[in-house]
Structures are given as C-alpha cells and as structure tokens.
Amino acid sequence: MDISLVGLGHIGKAVVGILNENHEYFKSKFNADIRVISVSDSRNTIYDKNGLNLDKVLMYKERKELDEVAEVIGMDEIYSLHSDIIVDMSPATKDGIAGMKMYTGAFEAGKHVVTSNKAPLALHWNEIMESSLKNRKKILYESSVGGGVPLFNLNKYSLKSSKLLEFRGQVSSTINFVLNQMIAGVDFHEAIKTAQNMGIAETDYRDDTNGLDGARKTVIIANALLGKDYTLKDVAYEGIDNIKDINYMKNSGEVYRVLSHITGGKDPVVESKIFTIKQEDPVASMDSLSMGYLERTDNNDDLTVFEKHDGPLETAAQVVNDILLLS
Numbered sequence: 652m653d654i655s656l657v658g659l660g661h662i663g664k665a666v667v668g669i670l671n672e673n674h675e676y677f678k679s680k681f682n683a684d685i686r687v688i689s690v691s692d693s694r695n696t697i698y699d700k701n702g703l704n705l706d707k708v709l710m711y712k713e714r715k716e717l718d719e720v721a722e723v724i725g726m727d728e729i730y731s732l733h734s735d736i737i738v739d740m741s742p743a744t745k746d747g748i749a750g751m752k753m754y755t756g757a758f759e760a761g762k763h764v765v766t767s768n769k770a771p772l773a774l775h776w777n778e779i780m781e782s783s784l785k786n787r788k789k790i791l792y793e794s795s796v797g798g799g800v801p802l803f804n805l806n807k808y809s810l811k812s813s814k815l816l817e818f819r820g821q822v823s824s825t826i827n828f829v830l831n832q833m834i835a836g837v838d839f840h841e842a843i844k845t846a847q848n849m850g851i852a853e854t855d856y857r858d859d860t861n862g863l864d865g866a867r868k869t870v871i872i873a874n875a876l877l878g879k880d881y882t883l884k885d886v887a888y889e890g891i892d893n894i895k896d897i898n899y900m901k902n903s904g905e906v907y908r909v910l911s912h913i914t915g916g917k918d919p920v921v922e923s924k925i926f927t928i929k930q931e932d933p934v935a936s937m938d939s940l941s942m943g944y945l946e947r948t949d950n951n952d953d954l955t956v957f958e959k960h961d962g963p964l965e966t967a968a969q970v971v972n973d974i975l976l977l978s
C-alpha cells in the first residue's frame with residue numbers, strides 16, 4: 652500500500668509518527684506494508700518511489716528543509732504517482748473547492764481518499780460521493796468529525812440494523828472549552844488565548860467561535876448517518892461570539908454545551924447550537940475537552956461513546972485506522 656500525504660501540520664506529523672513507529676507492527680498484524688511515497692506541505696511536495704524515510708521527513712520538516720529529503724515534484728503530480736491512497740490533512744478552505752478537486756482528481760486517477768478536512772465534505776458532499784461511486788474508489792473521513800471518537804465506522808459496521816432516532820454530539824472542543832471558561836468568569840479573549848496556548852484553537856479561531864466549524868461537522872454527520880446530501884445551507888447553527896445571557900448561565904448552575912443535534916424521521920432536525928444539559932444526562936459526564944456523542948436508535952438502544960481528552964494524536968490515530976481499513 653503506497654500513500655501520498657497532503658498536509659504536514661499537527662495531524663500530518665502525528666500520522667507520519669504513527670506510521671513510522673508501527674510499520675513492522677502493521678505489517679505483522681494486518682499484512683499491511685504501508686509506504687509513504689510523497690508528502691506535501693504548503694510549499695513543497697517531495698517524492699521517493701521506494702518510500703520516504705519518515706524519520707528524515709519529521710526532522711527536516713522541523714528545520715523547514717523538507718525539500719532536502721527527496722526529489723521535489725509539483726503538487727499536481729501526485730495524481731500520476733503510483734499511490735493507492737491520497738490522504739488529505741490540509742486546512743479547511745472557505746469554499747472547500749480545492750479539497751473537492753483533490754478528491755475527484757484522486758478517484759479519476761484510480762486512488763482512494765482518506766481525509767480529516769471537513770470543508771469539502773460539508774460543501775460538496777454530492778459531487779464527491781458521486782465521483783467516488785462512478786470511479787469505484789472509496790473515501791473514508793472518520794477523523795473529520797469528533798477527533799479520535801469512532802463515529803462513522805461504528806455506525807457503518809456495527810449499527811446497520813438500527814435506524815437513527817436522535818444524535819446529540821459534542822464534536823467541537825474549542826467552542827466548548829471557551830464557552831466553559833466564559834461561564835467560569837474568564838473573558839472571551841483570555842479564554843481564546845488559553846485555548847491557543849493549549850494547541851486546541853487555531854490562530855484564526857473565528858470559524859470555531861461563530862459556529863461554522865460545528866455546522867460543517869453537523870452536515871457531515873447528518874449526511875453519513877441519514878444518507879442525505881445536505882450542505883451548510885441546511886443547518887441551523889449558532890456560535891458563542893455574541894451570547895447575551897452569559898450572566899444568567901454563570902449563575903444557573905447548569906451545564907451548557909454546543910452540540911450537533913440531528914433527528915431521524917420524515918422531517919429531520921439538523922442543527923448545531925447551545926444546549927442546557929441536565930446533570931443526569933450522560934452528555935453531562937463529558938468535560939468541555941472531551942469528544943463524544945449520545946445516539947438513540949430503535950434496535951440498539953441508546954449508545955454513549957466518548958473519549959476523555961482529544962488532540963492531534965487521537966485524530967491522527969483515526970486517519971491511520973482509515974488507511975488500514977483501505978489496505
């Protein structure tokens with residue numbers, strides 16, 4: 652299995668680390684000999700037909716000398732390489748078009764796609780899935796929502812015989828961490844600064860705090876779980892930029908979380924907004940840095956799945972899991 656990686660930031664570097672450390676383990680356990688033949692960041696794409704030396708990739712990336720590791724090629728050349736999968740770990744763009752073109756280009760070139768990038772899926776679900784179907788190539792996107800928590804694969808493989816009644820998920824850590832801090836009396840900008848220092852908020856945090864990031868995730872969950880082709884236009888969402896009743900929230904003693912909320916049935920609800928959570932609700936047991944969800948189904952009862960802490964390593968582990976599923 653030869654793969655091309657696009658993006659070598661928090662997630663990309665963690666994926667390279669997991670693949671590097673576990674190469675022999677994956678080979679002996681799954682018979683998966685995974686070679687990374689190209690890696691791209693915003694400036695360079697490097698390529699070695701026999702597989703890149705991953706220690707060197709990480710070391711030279713740190714020194715900002717990625718172009719010293721191997722042959723430098725154009726980003727567009729990755730489609731003509733002999734890779735089986737293109738793995739997208741590049742940043743979300745406003746219109747998601749670059750990602751959509753990357754995926755359809757990969758399918759047309761006979762490659763599967765693994766992605767942690769939400770924007771193309773939230774904005775161009777239909778085009779991407781049609782191209783995947785037409786070219787008989789797969790796209791796996793477990794890491795795009797909920798970090799390390801299994802959601803799409805769990806639904807796809809373990810809940811086939813059930814219908815979704817309701818989904819409530821805490822799938823965005825930045826917005827929930829900042830909201831929690833504000834309720835504890837911390838100023839919005841101070842809370843953002845703390846979140847950035849912890850590595851959970853991006854430099855441009857606005858898509859997180861205005862609710863767009865949560866809306867993108869909600870579209871993907873609804874499409875995957877309900878078999879729809881919604882886009883951002885179909886989601887009602889709110890952020891925490893202009894909360895009017897923060898003083899009320901501070902004094903109420905209740906738990907508040909921004910959740911993706913989706914219902915099944917004839918007229919599904921698809922929204923991402925602030926919920927008041929009762930103490931006895933399983934969702935209240937997640938802290939603001941947890942990722943997880945409660946799913947009500949007809950035949951599998953109510954499932955609660957969550958992880959205590961989420962970060963780049965957990966997300967990267969899901970990227971690698973998708974690569975292993977395809978292998």
Ligand SMILES: NC(=O)c1ccc[n+]([C@@H]2O[C@H](COP(=O)([O-])OP(=O)(O)OC[C@H]3O[C@@H](n4cnc5c(N)ncnc54)[C@H](OP(=O)(O)O)[C@@H]3O)[C@@H](O)[C@H]2O)c1
Nearest residue numbers: 658659660661662663692693740741742743767768963966
């Ligand atoms: N961080 C998380 O916990 C998390 C969780 C779930 C999903 N995601 C998603 O996963 C993706 C990656 O996240 P991240 O935290 O790793 O982001 P990041 O740290 O900002 O890294 C992004 C990487 O993509 C590269 N890049 C930027 N533009 C590119 C382009 N046009 N072509 C090729 N590479 C390009 C950057 O290059 P340079 O190194 O040269 O800047 C960088 O290496 C994002 O879509 C994010 O929303 C992240």
